[in-house]
Amino acid sequence: xxxxxxxxxxxxxxxxxxxxxxxxxxxxxxxxxxxxxxxxxxxxxxxxxxxxxxxxxxxxxxxxxxxxxxxxxxxxxxxxxx
Numbered sequence: 308x309x310x311x312x313x314x315x316x317x318x319x320x321x322x323x324x325x326x327x328x329x330x331x332x333x334x335x336x337x338x339x340x341x342x343x344x345x346x347x348x349x350x351x352x353x354x355x356x357x358x359x360x361x362x363x364x365x366x367x368x369x370x371x372x373x374x375x376x377x378x379x380x381x382x383x384x385x386x387x388x389x
Contacts, residue, residue, distance in 0.1 A: 334357060
């Protein structure tokens with residue numbers, strides 16, 4: 308999958324690093340992230356997609372897509388990216 312606007316990959320922003328840090332505790336529903344950020348994290352294999360029960364009352368019991376941090380994501384968060 309290619310980036311939407313530019314072939315160059317820039318370092319992770321503070322927002323992206325905060326999103327990865329939030330995923331250390333628990334997987335995050337994909338809809339809670341900016342679509343561009345979710346795409347980049349998936350494209351760089353910093354997170355993986357998984358189906359888990361919805362935390363929302365309107366979808367009680369239904370499985371929705373969550374993003375879970377990978378070992379590469381933990382390394383990128385700790386050591387940074389070039």
